[in-house]
Each structure stands twice: as structure tokens, then as C-alpha cells.
Amino acid sequence: xxxxxxxxxxxxxxxxxxxxxxxxxxxxxxxxxxxxxxxxxxxxxxxxxxxxxxxxxxxxxxxxxxxxxxxxxxxxxxxxxxxxxxxxxxxxxxxxxxxxxxxxxxxxxxxxxxxxxxxxxxxxxxxxxxxxxxxxxxxxxxxxxxxxxxxxxxxxxxxxxxxxxxxxxxxxxxxxxxxxxxxxxxxxxxxxxxxxxxxxxxxxxxxxxxxxxxxxxxxxxxxxxxxxxxxxxxxxxxxxxxxxxxxxxxxxxxxxxxxxxxxxxxxxxxxxxxxxxxxxxxxxxxxxxxxxxxxxxxxxxxxxxxxxxxxxxxxxxxxxxxxxxxxxxxxxxxxxxxxxxxxxxxxxxxxxxxxxxxxxxxxxxxxxxxxxxxxxxxxxxxxxxxxxxxxxxxxxxxxxxxxxxxxxxxxxxxxxxxxxxxxxxxxxxxxxxxxxxxxxxxxxxxxxxxxxxxxxxxxxxxxxxxxxxxxxxxxxxxxxxxxxxxxxxxxxxxxxxxxxxxxxxxxxxxxxxxxxxxxxxxxxxxxxxxxxxxxxxxxxxxxxxxxxxxxxxxxxxxxxxxxxxxxxxxxxxxxxxxxxxxxxxxxxxxxxxxxxxxxxxxxxxxxxxxxxxxxxxxxxxxxxxxxxxxxxxxxxxxxxxxxxxxxxxxxxxxxxxxxxxxxxxxxxxxxxxxxxxxxxxxxxxxxxxxxxxxxxxxxxxxxxxxxxxxxxxxxxxxxxxxxxxxxxxxxxxxxxxxxxxxxxxxxxxxxxxxxxxxxxxxxxxxxxxxxxxxxxxxxxxxxxxxxxxxxxxxxxxxxxxxxxxxxxxxxxxxxxxxxxxxxxxxx
Numbered sequence: 162x163x164x165x166x167x168x169x170x171x172x173x174x175x176x177x178x179x180x181x182x183x184x185x186x187x188x189x190x191x192x193x194x195x196x197x198x199x200x201x202x203x204x205x206x207x208x209x210x211x212x213x214x215x216x217x218x219x220x221x222x223x224x225x226x227x228x229x230x231x232x233x234x235x236x237x238x239x240x241x242x243x244x245x246x247x248x249x250x251x252x253x254x255x256x257x258x259x260x261x262x263x264x265x266x267x268x269x270x271x272x273x274x275x276x277x278x279x280x281x282x283x284x285x286x287x288x289x290x291x292x293x294x295x296x297x298x299x300x301x302x303x304x305x306x307x308x309x310x311x312x313x314x315x316x317x318x319x320x321x322x323x324x325x326x327x328x329x330x331x332x333x334x335x336x337x338x339x340x341x342x343x344x345x346x347x348x349x350x351x352x353x354x355x356x357x358x359x360x361x362x363x364x365x366x367x368x369x370x371x372x373x374x375x376x377x378x379x380x381x382x383x384x385x386x387x388x389x390x391x392x393x394x395x396x397x398x399x400x401x402x403x404x405x406x407x408x409x410x411x412x413x414x415x416x417x418x419x420x421x422x423x424x425x426x427x428x429x430x431x432x433x434x435x436x437x438x439x440x441x442x443x444x445x446x447x448x449x450x451x452x453x454x455x456x457x458x459x460x461x462x463x464x465x466x467x468x469x470x471x472x473x474x475x476x477x478x479x480x481x482x483x484x485x486x487x488x489x490x491x492x493x494x495x496x497x498x499x500x501x502x503x504x505x506x507x508x509x510x511x512x513x514x515x516x517x518x519x520x521x522x523x524x525x526x527x528x529x530x531x532x533x534x535x536x537x538x539x540x541x542x543x544x545x546x547x548x549x550x551x552x553x554x555x556x557x558x559x560x561x562x563x564x565x566x567x568x569x570x571x572x573x574x575x576x577x578x579x580x581x582x583x584x585x586x587x588x589x590x591x592x593x594x595x596x597x598x599x600x601x602x603x604x605x606x607x608x609x610x611x612x613x614x615x616x617x618x619x620x621x622x623x624x625x626x627x628x629x630x631x632x633x634x635x636x637x638x639x640x641x642x643x644x645x646x647x648x649x650x651x652x653x654x655x656x657x658x659x660x661x662x663x664x665x666x667x668x669x670x671x672x673x674x675x676x677x678x679x680x681x682x683x684x685x686x687x688x689x690x691x692x693x694x695x696x697x698x699x700x701x702x703x704x705x706x707x708x709x710x711x712x713x714x715x716x717x718x719x720x721x722x723x724x725x726x727x728x729x730x731x732x733x734x735x736x737x738x739x740x741x742x743x744x745x746x747x748x749x750x751x752x753x754x755x756x757x758x759x760x761x762x763x764x765x766x767x768x769x770x771x772x773x774x775x776x777x778x779x780x781x782x783x784x785x786x787x788x789x790x791x792x793x794x795x796x797x798x799x800x801x802x803x804x805x806x807x808x809x810x811x812x813x814x815x816x817x818x819x820x821x822x823x824x825x826x827x828x829x830x831x832x833x834x835x836x837x838x839x840x841x842x843x844x845x846x847x848x849x850x851x852x853x854x855x856x857x858x859x860x861x862x863x864x865x866x867x868x869x870x871x872x873x874x875x876x877x878x879x880x881x882x883x884x885x886x887x888x889x890x891x892x893x894x895x896x897x898x899x900x901x902x903x904x905x906x907x908x909x910x911x912x913x914x915x916x917x918x919x920x921x922x923x924x925x926x927x928x929x930x931x932x933x934x935x936x937x938x939x940x941x942x943x944x945x946x947x948x949x950x951x952x953x954x955x956x957x958x959x960x961x962x963x964x965x966x967x968x969x970x971x972x973x974x975x976x977x978x979x980x981x982x983x984x985x986x987x988x
Contacts, residue, residue, distance in 0.1 A: 182243060183282035185209075192240055194282045204229050204237045210244035219246050219270070219291075226274050235275035235312070241320060243281075243288040245330070245338045248307055251294045257301040266354070267301050269293050271309040281319030286367045286389075288334050289320045294343045296326035296350030296372075298857040298884040302792065304373055308353035314360045315377065324370040326350035328391070345944070347393060347887035349856065353377035360524075361401075362532045363388055371411060372396070372887075382524055382583050384532050399446060400583070402523055403429050410434060414443040414467075421584045422556045423447025423474070427508065427518045433457040438464055441488075445470030447556060450488065451499070451508045452516075455481045463488045465495055467810075471626055471638040473557075475499050477508075494628075497636050504634030507553035507582075512542045522551045523582040554579040554587045557637030559629055566615040568646035575611040577629055577637065598627040601643055617643040620730035650734035651676070651726045659722060659741040664750050666709040666741055668722050676728030681736075682706040683768065686778075687719045692740060695721060696779065697768035706766070711750035713757060713831045714778025719744055754831035760985040764817040769803050775871030775964065777831045784823040789902060790859035790970050797823030808979035811849035811916050816981030819969050827870035827966035830987065834961035837925035837988035838866045844880075844918045845979040851912035853890040854882040855976035862969045862978060865897060867924050869962040873900040876957060878922045878931040880914060882971075886944070890914045892951045894929055905929065905955045910947045913937075916979075925988065930954045963987060 183194035190201040199205050208222050226237050248269040249257070257267040281289030295305035307324060323330060327347045330340040350370045354377070355361060361380035367389045368376035374396035377383070383401035390397065393412040400420035408415070408431040416424065419442060426449070433439045436459040441448050445466045453476075455463060463481065465474045465488055476488055477499040489495050499505040509518045521529075521536045529536075536551075543550050562574040577594050579587040592609035602625050603614040617623055622645050628638045657670035668682055679702050685695035699709060709720065725736035747753075754777075772781040784797035801821040808814060817826075842864070846853045854860035861881035868875030879895045879902070891908035913935040922931045933951040965985060969978065 182284065199238065199240055204234055207240045207242065209242035219248055223270055223272065226272055230274045237274050238278040238280065241279060241281050241289050243283045243334060245290045245292055245332055247292050249293045249295060251340065257295055257305055259303055265303060267303045267305050268309040269307050273311040275312045276314045277312055278316040279320065283319055286319050286321050286365055290332060291320060291322050292325055292330060294325040296324065296348040299326050299344045299348050304349040304351050306351035306354055306375065310353060310355045311357055313358060315355060315358055316362045317366050318364045321367040321369065322352045324350040324352055327371045328369060344884060346885050347371045348884065349373040351375035355379040360530060382526065382530065384524065395443065397424065399424055402427065402520065404518055408432065410439065413438060414440045416442040416446060418442050418444040419446030419448060422580050422582045423449055425523065426450045426453045428452045431455050433461055435459065435461055438462050440464050440467055442466045445472040447472055447474055449475040449508065450479050452478045457482065465489050470495065471640045473497065473636045473638055477505055497634060499634060502634030506550055507555050510542045510550060512545050517542060519550060522553050525551055526581065526583050526585050552581065552588055554635060555582045556580040557629060557631060557635040559627065559637050559639040561639050561641065565642045566644065568617045568644045569615055571615045573613050573641065575613055575627060577609060593632055595630045596627065599625050601625045602627065602641065613641060615643045617646050619645065620647055621645045648728065648731040650732040651728055652734055653726060653737065657724055657737055657739045659739055661749060664711050666711065666720055668707040668724055670724055672726050672728065674728065676730055678703045679727045679729040681725040681727065681733065683723045684709045685721045686715060687721065690719055692719060692721050696772065697770055699766050700768050701766050711745060711752065713750060713752040713754040715745040715750060716747050717744055757830050757832040758987055762983050763981055764805050769805065774827050775829050775869065777829050780826065780828050781870065782826045784821045785825045786823050787968065787970060793858045795822050797821050808845050808847060810847040810975050812845035812847045812979040813916060814845050814979060814981055816845065816979040818979050819973050819977045822972055823970055825968045827964055829870055829964040832963050832987060835963045835987040836961065839921065839923040839986040840864065840866050840965055841921040841984045842980055843982045844920055845916040846914055847975050847977050849915060850888040851915050852882055852888050853880065853914045853978065855972035857882045857884045860971035862967065862971065863895065864920065864922050865966040866922050867960045867962050868964040868966050870964040870966055873897050875960055875962050876924055876929050886910055886947065888912060889947045892931065892933060892953060894931060894953050894955045905957060906953050909951050909953060911951045912947050913950055927956055927959055928954060929957045
């Protein structure tokens with residue numbers, strides 16, 4: 162039997178201690194709040210503020226909850242009196258890390274309890290505050306998170322949960338408890354993650370942070386009722402219903418993605434501070450918006466997601482600044498308006514002019530959970546409407562026996578699956594499906610299912626979207642990739658060969674059949690006549706790749722080419738390797754290694770291959786983790802480095818992109834040294850606002866000149882994301898000595914690292930300089946330290962190494978940087 166437990170200074174007050182919101186009778190161990198009475202003990206505890214100089218009594222509450230859980234009596238109610246409760250000491254200068262894994266999430270508190278209720282004893286959730294103020298690189302290594310819950314059920318009421326790393330704590334009840342934010346730059350600062358949690362119910366709570374808000378994410382079914390959220394990107398719970406809630410979106414993608422049956426907004430108010438496009442998800446996911454009102458002081462358009470997607474969303478009665486609006490109006494196929502659809506009853510019903518949001522249908526699952534006790538009203542509505550209002554599906558999923566088809570005659574089977582919210586099976590589904598698809602697929606429906614047969618007549622791959630719909634308004638879609646329709650491969654009309662044409666070699670060949678030449682040609686350089694040590698040095702497609710300009714790097718070498726025959730509308734044939742009939746003599750190229758002055762590349766013609774760094778005349782691509790990133794736990798993929806292709810997000814061009822964190826490259830010319838060197842390039846960061854990299858976790862790009870690629874010694878420019886800025890990077894001149902980096906200039910913060918960013922680095926007469934600018938629309942900054950352009954200079958000791966190198970330690974994908982138009986000059 163548990164004794165009454167009180168965590169507070171109230172133990173030292175009179176037998177009956179009062180506050181405006183609750184009373185506590187010490188003699189009886191009873192807490193009265195509003196119309197509720199709670200008896201302390203046996204799993205019900207009271208948490209109240211300690212003395213002002215010791216505000217960390219929550220640690221004792223954790224021990225008590227753990228004791229109940231260990232005793233297998235896993236129903237716990239924690240009553241919380243008004244006050245500010247710091248779950249982590251904000252004045253402790255120590256960096257928080259997860260003790261188990263340096264790269265995983267550090268938590269302020271971990272709670273194991275199967276059924277936990279945390280109830281604030283105040284009607285105003287601003288009066289009861291749980292607080293932390295740490296985030297990634299700002300007081301923590303990792304995405305610092307307030308709570309880590311383990312248990313089946315979690316309930317919270319009347320509480321503010323705030324990570325005040327990047328926003329001020331304002332406590333109107335007692336302004337002496339106000340506290341300014343830790344840092345201005347916005348970083349990942351989280352509130353709660355649930356594991357093994359089926360049901361989460363939060364009522365009258367506030368969830369405050371910015372990036373990665375995480376308001377108790379991870380539960381299978383979550384209901385937020387009368388709650389308020391402030392956040393930027395990657396923030397909200399994706400398997401949740403938000404009822405009568407308010408939001409302030411500080412940036413464009415509040416969800417990273419959502420669960421299979423999506424997030425649901427019912428009678429919500431959303432204020433967007435975005436100027437441009439307010440997306441809802443970063444990665445496509447289902448969202449339903451019913452009776453939801455957007456407001457914005459800026460010109461804004463609403464879209465479900467940025468990319469094309471087979472995901473389908475629903476809306477009804479959505480407004481923007483009071484005017485009805487269609488979300489993603491330019492892509493009407495992505496959503497359905499339910500206003501006149503029978504499907505609306507799955508979300509809400511109207512009886513005698515009264516609106517009832519159908520939460521029993523959404524949360525019923527396979528156990529009939531009714532968190533708001535609305536089921537009796539729904540039963541009355543069923544009688545009035547003579548129809549069932551529970552077990553109504555909200556999603557139509559299309560299950561495919563495959564995702565890729567050959568061009569013609571290949572078949573897959575498509576099976577519809579009706580899903581209740583929470584991704585439960587629909588009991589006894591009745592399937593009457595209408596199918597549709599493009600002409601690249603032939604659809605045949607049998608008993609609600611369909612077969613799709615490919616019929617692509619184009620010489621390019623296509624992605625075909627198959628859609629399905631039901632009479633009650635459900636829509637679903639799936640994407641099917643179909644290979645290009647290609648003719649048979651051509652052959653060679655005569656034996657290919659290589660001839661000398663002035664200072665270039667040319668591959669001579671003729672293809673059989675008609676069509677535009679799209680043969681793939683790879684040129685190799687070898688030091689041996691038997692070509693045993695051949696290294697790919699140039700490649701490309703079609704006639705433009707048939708010419709190989711000779712340089713001093715080819716002197717004394719043997720050149721060969723592998724030609725794979727192909728027309729633009731045909732398959733590739735069998736490649737044939739041909740070699741030039743002699744070694745390359747200096748007179749053939751008229752290129753003097755001592756006079757090698759320039760290099761320009763878009764990277765399209767350079768084969769990406771490993772090699773030996775510092776080998777004259779060769780490129781080297783690999784991946785590497787520098788020692789100054791050892792604080793952060795990541796490992797480069799030794800089988801990857803870079804790829805040539807199109808960028809993502811804000812990077813829109815074609816160029817060289819990192820395929821793994823730690824991607825590195827270098828080039829060493831034939832000339833033995835140089836007095837001076839100039840390098841320029843265009844960088845296209847995938848990050849649009851100017852932060853350049855995924856986070857401030859040792860993520861940077863070094864551009865090095867006058868460099869020895871073998872010893873990693875030379876000078877360069879470092880572009881780095883730091884904890885000081887969330888929409889800017891710093892530029893700084895550096896020196897490498899045997900791989901160790903020291904600065905040779907002060908850092909300059911800039912927001913010009915946006916597509917396109919023109920960067921130049923030069924060393925001449927003992928002066929190292931670097932500049933950067935962008936013609937992208939100016940990114941405003943309230944911080945006068947953030948410059949719109951960069952110019953750096955420093956006096957340095959002369960080095961005569963002729964190599965250049967690029968090292969990128971940032972994360973890849975949507976955090977990568979595309980590099981193009983590299984131009985190098987040697988003096």
C-alpha cells in the first residue's frame with residue numbers, strides 16, 4: 162500500500178494549503194481541483210513547486226512513478242500544481258549526451274508506465290509549465306528531447322510543454338520565472354517521443370518549440386483537443402487527430418510525413434507566418450482538413466506537399482483569411498473535397514443543426530476507444546440518420562503485386578484495401594471500385610480488383626498513376642514505373658577504330674539501323690601497351706563524346722575507348738574496346754606540362770572513380786571522415802563518394818552531388834608546382850534559406866587550393882553551418898597541415914550560400930582571398946552580422962602545390978550541395 166506522496170514545499174504549510182486553482186488537504190491527502198477530487202497515494206501523486214532556489218523536484222516524481230510501475234500497479238496519475246518545472250537544469254554548462262550512444266537522442270526524463278496521466282491543476286495551461294531549453298548543438302549533442310515515454314496509454318491536461326532553447330519562456334503568473342531563450346539560431350529541440358504507445362490524449366495543452374517540436378510523437382492513435390502548437394519544420398505528430406486546436410507555423414513543412422491514414426484537422430485554426438508556399442508535409446503523406454481556418458499576414462498559397470505524389474488527401478470547408486480555398490488547387494488530382502460527399506460522415510455529422518465530430522469512428526480501431534465519450538451522441542445520430550456512423554473507412558489503399566513493369570505486355574495485380582483511421586482493417590468491406598489510369602496502362606477490373614498491363618510506346622521510362630474511387634467518396638492511387646519502349650540494339654556497320662585528328666583522338670564508328678546516336682563511350686589511359694592498368698579518364702554519350710582532347714597527362718600513355726552502341730530509342734548493344742595504335746607522343750598534343758594553365762569542367766565528362774590521391778593528371782573521388790568531426794557519430798560509405806546528376810529541393814541544376822557524408826575529391830595537374838592559383842565554382846545548396854547543411858554538427862565544405870592531395874597540406878575556404886545561425890553559414894579561410902586544419906581568418910556569417918552561389922578562392926603573392934555572392938532573391942536577416950556577400954583575405958606563407966580538393970562533411974539528400982562549372986587557373 163502506497164502512502165500519500167507529495168513533492169512540494171506544501172509539506173511545510175498549514176494542513177489546508179490553497180491556490181487559486183486547487184486545494185490540498187494534508188490531513189486527508191485530498192486534492193480538489195475544479196469539480197474533481199483526487200485521493201493521494203496508491204498511484205496518485207502531487208507535484209508542486211519547491212523553494213525558488215531548488216526547482217527540480219520532478220526527479221522525485223520520476224522515482225515514485227518508477228516504483229509504482231515496478232510494483233506492476235501501472236496506473237499512475239501525476240497532479241501538477243501551477244509553477245515552472247525545469248526537467249533539466251538550464252544553468253548547468255555541461256553538454257547533454259545520450260549515455261548509451263553518442264549519436265542518439267539525449268532525454269531530460271524517461272518514464273516507464275503503462276497508463277500514465279499528467280494533469281495540471283489549473284484551467285489555464287500557461288500556469289503549469291514543464292520546461293527544458295536545450296537543442297542540437299545548443300547545450301546538447303543530439304536532438305535534445307524533454308520526455309521519452311514507454312507505455313500503452315498517456316494522458317495530459319492543462320499543461321504547457323516547452324523547449325525554450327529558441328524561444329523565451331514567458332510566465333505571466335509570476336514574471337520572475339521568465340527566462341530568455343538559450344540561442345537565437347533555431348535547432349532541433351524536441352518535447353516528447355512515445356514508444357509502445359497505442360493511445361495518447363492531450364487536452365488543453367500547449368506545445369512550444371520550433372524545429373522538430375515532436376509533441377509526444379510515436380503513439381499509434383493520438384488525440385489533441387483544445388491544444389496550441391508553435392513550430393517550424395518536421396514538427397507535428399503524423400498519426401494524430403487535432404480537434405479544436407490552434408497552430409502557429411513559422412515555416413513551410415510542419416510534418417516531415419504522416420502515417421498511412423494520415424493526420425486529421427477538425428475545426429482548427431492555423432496561422433501561417435510563411436511568405437510564399439505553406440506546405441503541410443515534407444515527404445508526401447495523407448492529411449485531412451475539415452472546418453479548418455488558415456490565416457496569414459503574408460501572400461501565401463497552400464499545398465499538401467512539394468513533390469508529385471500518389472498520396473491522396475481530403476478537405477472540406479477550408480478557408481484562408483476568411484475566403485474558401487482549395488488546397489493544392491493547381492494539382493486537383495491530389496485531393497478530394499468531401500463537402501458533398503458521403504465520406505464526410507466518417508469525420509463529422511450534423512444532426513438538428515448540431516455538428517458532432519465523429520471521433521468514435523476515428524479512434525474506435527478494434528477496441529472501441531472513445532476518448533471524448535461521444536459515442537452515445539453518435540448512436541443517437543445513427544438512429545436519426547438510419548445509417549451506421551462507426552467503422553467507416555477513411556482511406557483507400559491500393560496494394561500492388563509489383564512497382565515496375567517492362568514496356569509492353571507486363572502485368573501486375575492491384576488489390577484495394579479499405580482502412581479505418583489508425584490503419585485498421587474494415588470489417589466486412591463491400592468493394593465497388595472505379596479504376597482509372599493513363600494510356601500507358603491497360604486496366605481490367607474483376608470483382609473489385611484490377612490487372613494493369615503495360616503499354617508504353619515512348620522511348621523513355623514513365624511513371625503511371627493508377628487511381629481508384631468508391632461511391633462514398635474514397636480515393637486512392639499508386640504509382641507504377643514502366644520501362645521505356647526500346648528498339649533492338651544496333652551493331653557496328655564496320656569495325657570501330659581510333660584516329661589522330663590534330664591534337665585529339667577520335668573514335669570512328671558507324672551504327673547499323675536508323676536513329677540518333679546515343680552510344681556510351683568511355684576513354685581510358687594506360688601506361689602499358691596491353692592496357693592492363695587502364696583508368697577511365699573521360700566519358701559521355703553520342704558524337705560529342707567521340708572526341709578525346711590530348712593533354713600532357715597522356716604523354717607516354719596508351720589510349721583506348723570502349724564504345725557501347727545505342728540509338729536514343731534503342732537498347733544498348735555489346736560494347737567493343739578499341740585502342741590507338743601507338744603511345745602518345747608530346748608532339749601529338751603540343752601540351753607542355755609546365756605550361757598547363759587552365760581547367761574547366763561541368764563534371765559531366767569525368768568518370769567518378771577511386772584512385773591514388775596526388776597522382777598527376779588524374780582525378781580522385783572517395784569518402785573520408787576528418788578528425789575534426791569525431792565528436793559526431795557518422796561513418797562514410799566507402800563504396801560511395803559523389804554522383805553526377807540533378808539536384809533536389811533548392812538545387813535545380815546538373816552537377817556533382819555527394820552520395821555519402823564525407824564525400825571528397827581532388828585533382829592533381831601534370832605541372833609540378835605553381836606560383837599562384839585561382840579556383841571558382843557555382844554551388845547549389847539543396848537547403849534554400851541559406852543554412853546550407855542539415856545541422857550544425859560538424860557539417861562543412863572545404864574548397865582547397867595550393868594543395869598537396871597526398872599529404873593533405875595547403876590552403877582553402879571552409880563553409881560551415883554553426884550553432885549561431887539557422888539561415889546562414891560562416892565562411893572562413895583555413896590552412897591544412899597534414900590533415901589538421903587551423904583558421905587563418907575570422908569567420909564571416911552570410912546568407913549568400915543559396916542557389917546559385919558563386920564562390921572563388923585565390924592565392925597570389927602570399928595573399929589568400931575568397932569571395933562569394935548570389936543573385937538569388939535577397940534573404941533578409943535581422944542580424945547585422947549576417948552579410949549578403951563575402952570577401953575574405955589573409956597573408957599566408959607561400960606554398961607551391963598545384964592540386965585542388967573539395968571535402969564535404971554534410972549529410973546528403975535534401976542537405977547536399979550540388980557543384981558545377983568548376984574553373985581553375987594556375988600561374
